[in-house]
Amino acid sequence: MKLILDCFGGDKGCAPCVEAAKKALGQYPDLSFVLVGDAEKIRAELKEEFPRVEIVHAPDVVTGNDKPTDAIRLKRESSMIKAIKILREDESADGLISTGPTGVLIAAATLRIGRIDGIRRPAFCPILPTMRGGIVGICDSGANVECSPEMLLQFAIMGSEYLKAAFHISTPRVALLNVGTEEEKGDDLHREAHKLLKAAEGINFVGNMESRDLLSGNYDLVVCDGFSGNVLIKSTEGTALELLKKIKKDIYSREIYKLGALFMKKMFEEEKRFMNYQNYGGSVLLGTEKIIVKGHGSSDATAVYKCIEQALNMSGSSLNEKIQKHLEREETTNV
Amino acid sequence: MKLILDCFGGDKGCAPCVEAAKKALGQYPDLSFVLVGDAEKIRAELKEEFPRVEIVHAPDVVTGNDKPTDAIRLKRESSMIKAIKILREDESADGLISTGPTGVLIAAATLRIGRIDGIRRPAFCPILPTMRGGIVGICDSGANVECSPEMLLQFAIMGSEYLKAAFHISTPRVALLNVGTEEEKGDDLHREAHKLLKAAEGINFVGNMESRDLLSGNYDLVVCDGFSGNVLIKSTEGTALELLKKIKKDIYSREIYKLGALFMKKMFEEEKRFMNYQNYGGSVLLGTEKIIVKGHGSSDATAVYKCIEQALNMSGSSLNEKIQKHLEREETTNV
Numbered sequence: 001m002k003l004i005l006d007c008f009g010g011d012k013g014c015a016p017c018v019e020a021a022k023k024a025l026g027q028y029p030d031l032s033f034v035l036v037g038d039a040e041k042i043r044a045e046l047k048e049e050f051p052r053v054e055i056v057h058a059p060d061v062v063t064g065n066d067k068p069t070d071a072i073r074l075k076r077e078s079s080m081i082k083a084i085k086i087l088r089e090d091e092s093a094d095g096l097i098s099t100g101p102t103g104v105l106i107a108a109a110t111l112r113i114g115r116i117d118g119i120r121r122p123a124f125c126p127i128l129p130t131m132r133g134g135i136v137g138i139c140d141s142g143a144n145v146e147c148s149p150e151m152l153l154q155f156a157i158m159g160s161e162y163l164k165a166a167f168h169i170s171t172p173r174v175a176l177l178n179v180g181t182e183e184e185k186g187d188d189l190h191r192e193a194h195k196l197l198k199a200a201e202g203i204n205f206v207g208n209m210e211s212r213d214l215l216s217g218n219y220d221l222v223v224c225d226g227f228s229g230n231v232l233i234k235s236t237e238g239t240a241l242e243l244l245k246k247i248k249k250d251i252y253s254r255e256i257y258k259l260g261a262l263f264m265k266k267m268f269e270e271e272k273r274f275m276n277y278q279n280y281g282g283s284v285l286l287g288t289e290k291i292i293v294k295g296h297g298s299s300d301a302t303a304v305y306k307c308i309e310q311a312l313n314m315s316g317s318s319l320n321e322k323i324q325k326h327l328e329r330e331e332t333t334n335v
Numbered sequence: 336m337k338l339i340l341d342c343f344g345g346d347k348g349c350a351p352c353v354e355a356a357k358k359a360l361g362q363y364p365d366l367s368f369v370l371v372g373d374a375e376k377i378r379a380e381l382k383e384e385f386p387r388v389e390i391v392h393a394p395d396v397v398t399g400n401d402k403p404t405d406a407i408r409l410k411r412e413s414s415m416i417k418a419i420k421i422l423r424e425d426e427s428a429d430g431l432i433s434t435g436p437t438g439v440l441i442a443a444a445t446l447r448i449g450r451i452d453g454i455r456r457p458a459f460c461p462i463l464p465t466m467r468g469g470i471v472g473i474c475d476s477g478a479n480v481e482c483s484p485e486m487l488l489q490f491a492i493m494g495s496e497y498l499k500a501a502f503h504i505s506t507p508r509v510a511l512l513n514v515g516t517e518e519e520k521g522d523d524l525h526r527e528a529h530k531l532l533k534a535a536e537g538i539n540f541v542g543n544m545e546s547r548d549l550l551s552g553n554y555d556l557v558v559c560d561g562f563s564g565n566v567l568i569k570s571t572e573g574t575a576l577e578l579l580k581k582i583k584k585d586i587y588s589r590e591i592y593k594l595g596a597l598f599m600k601k602m603f604e605e606e607k608r609f610m611n612y613q614n615y616g617g618s619v620l621l622g623t624e625k626i627i628v629k630g631h632g633s634s635d636a637t638a639v640y641k642c643i644e645q646a647l648n649m650s651g652s653s654l655n656e657k658i659q660k661h662l663e664r665e666e667t668t669n670v
Binding site: 067177231239241244246260264 | 400438512517520522566577578581582594599
């Protein structure tokens with residue numbers, strides 16, 4: 001197993017990536033890495049020589065201000081674009097991990113990395129914790145802002161197979177994000193997608209879901225167009241973080257609250273950990289021939305390590321073969 | 336000022352509406368009500384005779400399971416459809432308050448109640464609290480699942496005037512809900528809407544907003560298509576409620592947490608009150624000739640009273656005249 005690591009995608013330089021890679025090398029004897037980015041800085045961070053580590057120099061960095069098309073054309077010496085190039089050209093490379101800007105990563109991956117036969121567009125599928133202790137996947141969370149009903153069906157297929165393969169959920173309960181639970185709700189796109197999902201034999205479709213029920217634990221996978229999926233995940237994360245911040249501020253506003261909080265320190269730490277989506281790994285891009293995992297820009301070493309584990313999980317489970325078979329089955333049924 | 340009250344829209348029967356009406360009658364000597372619904376039950380709840388109160392009997396009830404078109408056609412004796420009819424036909428009626436199903440209310444209001452000249456579609460504008468103590472309006476939050484860029488511009492105009500008139504925000508900061516802050520982000524609809532908003536002279540447009548920043552206090556009004564606006568508000572509310580529920584459950588899991596929580600009882604009550612959107616009133620429907628305020632289905636008397644106050648606020652501020660003037664100004668500039 002060989003993973004390409006874009007070491008200069010995130011906000012924290014290469015330290016988290018290098019640290020995570022070192023840990024993973026210790027854990028997985030068959031794993032090797034290509035670390036891409038400023039070679040001198042990577043070497044300094046590695047401190048010693050490691051077998052199974054190749055360093056590829058890429059002095060430039062893609063930033064959030066770069067337009068995807070410009071970055072692909074003009075920043076060929078950036079860690080992200082070079083990492084994608086290696087993933088494409090090195091036949092022995094299985095996957096790529098990047099904590100760089102999402103828009104550029106999607107554009108570059110869509111342009112440069114092949115797709116599973118029959119898949120129209122790759123889609124992001126991040127994972128959030130639910131209030132019942134389980135998880136819920138959101139597909140697509142922003143790779144495709146314009147979607148067709150057929151694309152939403154494909155997101156359901158890819159997401160279902162991903163949850164089966166990587167999280168061992170035997171028959172994932174799939175919901176369609178909509179403005180109401182009734183079948184006829186929503187715009188044309190969502191009404192049409194509802195019909196397709198209902199008719200799909202290999203999908204355990206349980207109906208429409210309102211965004212307020214995302215964390216309820218009643219669903220394993222939420223299928224959505226990339227625009228509303230993006231609104232959904234960011235508002236869920238944003239609200240949780242803002243509320244925890246507010247509680248913290250309020251605790252400091254009175255001595256008696258501070259006293260009470262002393263007894264509850266562990267609990268608050270636990271809530272914070274629970275709502276920190278970094279602890280659940282990155283967003284995987286489903287539908288590409290090779291594995292791509294996108295970590296959050298502010299990922300620390302633990303978060304990058306989670307992304308590495310996700311890539312290994314996906315690779316070990318022959319996910320892409322399963323997606324392709326499911327797709328073929330569904331198409332045969334629909335004819 | 337005369338308000339029509341749909342007394343059997345919500346989950347709790349007519350008690351909250353009747354109680355709120357009684358309170359409002361005491362506070363506002365020029366206010367009169369038409370209470371619509373099962374007359375006998377309303378009379379029982381009123382207990383005594385009230386001047387300035389008319390009761391109109393409507394034995395049927397619209398439920399969440401009714402299709403809007405069916406409800407309008409077949410449930411003419413329901414409290415909501417009859418209330419809309421009175422609003423339309425009684426020239427002295429200024430506005431209507433209902434806690435009934437949103438879909439039916441929008442459809443009935445759109446069909447039966449005239450619009451402000453030039454307004455393409457009415458839009459909902461609920462209000463949420465921000466973490467800095469202020470408020471933020473969301474327009475449209477679900478009345479229109481399919482939108483054009485011009486409609487989004489109109490939502491910005493109506494929402495801005497509403498915030499000025501009802502909340503005394505002198506120049507509301509208007510943001511466009513999008514998947515990223517950069518100008519070129521989003522699908523065609525949002526890119527086009529961005530251009531229109533930027534060019535509009537009477538709008539204090541501050542750019543795109545990601546859903547995670549809704550509660551940041553950096554924005555007064557978020558403009559969105561009804562589909563993603565609906566996803567936004569329901570996930571914000573849902574996440575806050577789920578998180579508070581989780582904290583409560585976790586407190587009960589250990590004796591030491593329960594002890595700590597004793598010191599913080601007031602604070603937790605305050606957080607709960609803060610995140611209870613009912614305390615911020617209902618969603619007003621902007622763009623109709625007469626005032627329509629939609630309260631939450633689970634509204635108690637306090638929440639219904641807030642809705643009544645909102646209707647009075649809107650009426651006293653000549654909001655519709657201001658919206659129409661703004662619209663005319665913007666159209667003259669655009670020619």
